[in-house]
Amino acid sequence: MNQDIYVVIEHLRGQVTEISFVMLAGARELAKGLGGNVVAVLLGHNAQGLTGNPSAGSGQYLAADKVLSLDHPALADFTSDAYQKVLAALIAKDQPRAVLFGSTSIGTDLASTLSIKLGLPMVSSCRSFSADGKFVSQLCGGKIMAEGDLPGPTALITMVPGGYKAEQGQSTQSPTVTQVEVPTLETLRVTLAGYIEPESGDVDIAKEPLLVSVGRGIQNKDNIVLAEELAQALGGTVSGSRPVIDQGWLATSRLVGKSGKSVKPKVYLALGISGAPEHVEGITNSDTIIAINTDPAAPIFGVAKYGSEIDLFDLIEVLTGKVKQSKGG
C-alpha cells in the first residue's frame, strides 16, 4: 500500500476528455496532502500520443508524475468488461491510496463493479478534496453536499466537474511513461460494434448566440411554443434540458448538458430549469446566464448572473410582448 493517487484517463475516439484533466488537478491536491504521486493510468492501444499534444501551443501533457500505459487491442475503445479486468489486476497489485474515475459514461461503468469485486470502498460524485484529504461530494441535483474522510485502504472515487479547472491538470512537461503488462483478455462479455454519429440537427445550438432554454418547468409540449415565440422575438433559438428531450418535446439536437451539447451563447435564458450538475456542465461557458425558476433553492441561481423566482408562465408572454415592442420602437 502506498499514498499514490491513480487517475484513470478517459478518452473517446482519440481525444482525452476534459474530466481527465479535472481529475488530475484533483489528484494533485490530494497527493500534496498525502505525500504521494499522481499517476495517470492510460488504457488503450497505440495510445501513447494521448499522454500529451506537443503541437498544442501551451503544451497539453497530462499533469502526472508518471503514466502507466496498458496497451492491448481490446482496450483501444472503452468497453466495461475489458477495462474492469485490467484495472482490477492493476489496483490489486499496486494498492494506491485512491483511484479517480470520471462520473461519466466510462467511469461509472467501472468504479462500482470494482468496489464489489475488490472489496474496496467507493465515493461517488466527488467535486473536490480538502487539504486534509476529505472528499466533498454533491447530492440531490447539486442541492446538498456531503463531506467525509477518504475511506481506505484504497478509495475508488468518481468525480464530477466543477471543483477544478481542466488547465490545472495540464502541463508543459512530458510525463515519464511506463509500460505495464496487461493480463490475458479472453471471453469478453462486452464488445463494441461501432459508433453512431450524432444527428445533425436543424441548428447547431453550440454556435447560437442566444438560447431560450426550457426545463421541466415548461410542463408540457404545448407550452414549447411560448419559448419559441420569445426566442423568435429575441432572434435566438430554443434549447432544453434532459427531461424535456426525454419527453420528446424537443429534438435531441437541442439538448444542452452532459449528454448533449456544451453551449457558449452571449445570453442563456433558462426557463424552469433547476440546474442539476449534468445541465450546468454544459452552460458554464455562456457569457451571461439568466434563470427564471419558482424554486428559490434551485442550483441554477448559483451559476446565473441574473435570476427571478417569478412563475415563468406569468412572465413569458409579457416578456415576448416587451421585446417585440422594444424592437419595433
Added chain:
Amino acid sequence: MNIVIVVKLVPDLVEELTIDTSGIALDTAWLRLIINEFDDHAIEQGILLKERGGGSVTVVAPDIEGVDDVLFTAAAKGADRLIKIKGDFAGVNNHALARAFTVVVKELQPDLVLTGVQANNDLDGSVGPLLAGCLEMPYIGYISGVSLGEGKSRVHKEYPGGLIAEMDVTLPAVLGIQAAEQPPRYVAVSKVRQMMKTSTIEERTASGLDMAGGPTVSRMFQTEAGQRATMLTGSPDEVATKLVGIFKELGVL
C-alpha cells in the same frame, strides 16, 4: 425473456430539503420519496421489450414508504410480478441495497436486469453496477436503446455530445438505463387503484443489511444557491421591463 427491474425511491427534489440535527443526513420528517426517475425509464424499457418480444417483467423494490404505489403503478403499466424486500432500509446505502437485491435477483434467475443509471442520492456508487458486481454479470450504463438477440443484447450507450456506442453484451447482464426508447407511459390513477385490488405484492426479507463499501459522512450541508445571481423582483411587467433592459445592456436587443 425473463426481465427483472430493480428500483429505489429517492427524495423529491421539488420539495425543500433540510439537514437533520445530526448534521450528517437529510431530515426525513418532511422528505417526500418518489421513484428514481431513471428507474421509471428502466420500467418503461422493460415493458417495451416485453411488448416487442414477449416474456415477463418483475419489478423489485425495497420496502420504503410509498413503495406499494410504485409497484402497483408498474403493474398498471404492464409488469407481471411485484416483489418488495422487507427490512429496515432507512438510511441504507447502495452497497447494502445492491446486496439485498442480489439475493432476490439470484432467485429469479433473470435473462436481463434493468435499473436506472443513477439516482440523485447516490453517494457510494450506483445500484446497477454494484448489483452487477455482486451477481458477477457484465454491466453497461448510460443506455438509451436495447434490442435482444439469442443469448445477447445490443445496446445504445450514450457519450457526450450525442455520440452513441453500439455495444453487444452477453446475457444475463445488468443494464443501467439513462432513457427508455420512449417517455415513460402515463397510467390513470383509476388503473393503479384497480391493480391494488387485483394484483399482489410478494414479499421477501433482507437478511441483514451490509453497508460495507460506502463512505462515512462527517458533515452534510446545503449549497448556497441564489448567492451569486442578482434577483429581479416585482410584477411580471416589472421583471419583463428589467430583463429587456438587461438584454439591451448585453447588446442582444
